[in-house]
Amino acid sequence: MKTEMSKKKLYAIKYAALRADLSTHLVRAWEKRHQAVFPARTESNRRLYSEEDILRLQLLKKAVDAGHSISMVAKLSSGELMRLINSQPPADHGRLSYTTKPDEPTEFFNLALKSVLQLDVKRLEYALTQAAVHLTKPMLISKLIVPLCAKIGELWRRGELKIINEHIATPVIRSVLWNLLRSADVPREAPRIVVATPLNHHHELGALAIALIVRESGWRSLYCGSNLPANEIAAAVKRTKSRAVGLSITFSLNHQQLAEEIHKLRGYLCKDTAILIGGQGAATIIDDVKANGVQLLKDLKSLNSVLDNLLISVSKKETRKKSNP
Amino acid sequence: MKTEMSKKKLYAIKYAALRADLSTHLVRAWEKRHQAVFPARTESNRRLYSEEDILRLQLLKKAVDAGHSISMVAKLSSGELMRLINSQPPADHGRLSYTTKPDEPTEFFNLALKSVLQLDVKRLEYALTQAAVHLTKPMLISKLIVPLCAKIGELWRRGELKIINEHIATPVIRSVLWNLLRSADVPREAPRIVVATPLNHHHELGALAIALIVRESGWRSLYCGSNLPANEIAAAVKRTKSRAVGLSITFSLNHQQLAEEIHKLRGYLCKDTAILIGGQGAATIIDDVKANGVQLLKDLKSLNSVLDNLLISVSKKETRKKSNP
């Protein structure tokens, strides 16, 4: 280590303590009791602090101010200290304002994206779970999950990311969405909708997001997973007496087959049953399908209004039926 | 040897309570009265909270704020807590008989199967999570999950069950397996294995089971999901310096393509890297592939012995390398 004959500037303890806003006594105590820093020494045994040492003291001071005890953080590396402090924004005004801090979705987004790039499943899971705790469901979907998936897709198309990254991220995101979906409780008599992905479409996240949003707005969604042929979708609709079908499409490798599936589905279902198609690939659907009694969802937001309209039209029909038996 | 480099950051109760917006008194009370968390201890008996502990406290706080009593939620897993948050008190479950010993896997099996047949997601989830609580992991896999999947497949072939039933069950089972997988903790320096499903194979459950068993026996599994091309699998192996690849195969629609994929994968990987193939469809692999340095897993039990042999052969090689530089 001593190979580096440093021309680095070294400072006395008074200056180091001043920079870190600590007393010299405390700096010495941290060193003696916790080996918090390892300053060099002069021949006469005086401590000499490098710029790195000072940074470390500043980080320790910040961590302690954030509520940590010195014994817990003294042995962390400077990098870990940085992360510790950055991940928990410092409560400058009073330490109890911690609970009232507005959680920035972007913060979760950045952490999550970094974790995906580094194949760090554990950290990705941590970021998403934290976000799920601190954000509302709509915020979580619209500000974190959707942008994250979009960003991953974009990076993949630009070649800055391998398929493996997306494959690592998918189960984690899916798990979070599934947990959220299962946590939403809706009354038994709520209108039902079957959510799935058409034959040969395997990306589930969009469908899960649809199921979640739909459930959030009072519908009872039956999530049927991916790659479901039209006749099975129709069977599920019939079996559960659902009023609508939600499909998610990402990439349409085979436009023709997709069109056929939707056409078949439309044929199986009664005319009242709405077919909603969302997802990134929804816009690429050929016109033939569009005309076929299918509603395209521009985004998840539009889903809500479509659902509302559906409910209205359904209740109108029921009223008509009632008043004219 | 448990050479776990416990690099985990640990925090004092003050900080943990601050993060969860609880008083230190209450945190201690929850632990004493309900075993809500299990913090580590210092030599001087002070509590040490990990990031997971803190997350758990946050979830518990949220659940209590949502109206649940601490005694009801204290023993739930983090996944279950997430589900509980924002949700109303659980509705009527088809209950398991608490009088008989709940260690009977068949009881869980029957309830689960009935739930699948009736498309009752909620009850299926209940049965599986209860089973996950009361059974050991190997028992859960071998006596419940595997038989359940097998039974579903059999009923489907006999036409007594529609694809939709299987599609309803899959996300639930997958979620349970995923939660179990994520809850297992393995040392950082454990040997690694990449688990996935080959190109055009979309059934994840087998792969998840493999990942779970593998992790159970001390390996560090990177779960990469389904439908992964050979070059991406190889990239993951290289990136994580894994010593083995685990693949799960259910139905082989296209034997030729599967053989090609495995052949390509064998080519990408160095000779030392083992390729393990399991799943219901593993037996149908054509001989050409078998000869190609691929290990077939007759059942999940055989997986363990294969893994052990792998470790032995690896350590032998390392010894040889050392003694003969």
Add this chain to the structure above:
DNA sequence: ATAATCTAAACAAATTTTTGACAATGTCAA
């Protein structure tokens, strides 16, 4: 000489732990 630094020890304040108690609230049977 004066100010700064060093080590070591002591001190006071803060924090933590355990035990136990208390009131408010919920539960459940009579």
Add this chain to the structure above:
DNA sequence: TTGACATTGTCAAAAATTTGTTTAGATTAT
């Protein structure tokens, strides 16, 4: 409804530990 009983959050006390500060005496830098 009432009353017994359990649950829950809060608090207190006492002992132990941690932490920040202070003191004391010796040494060093300017």
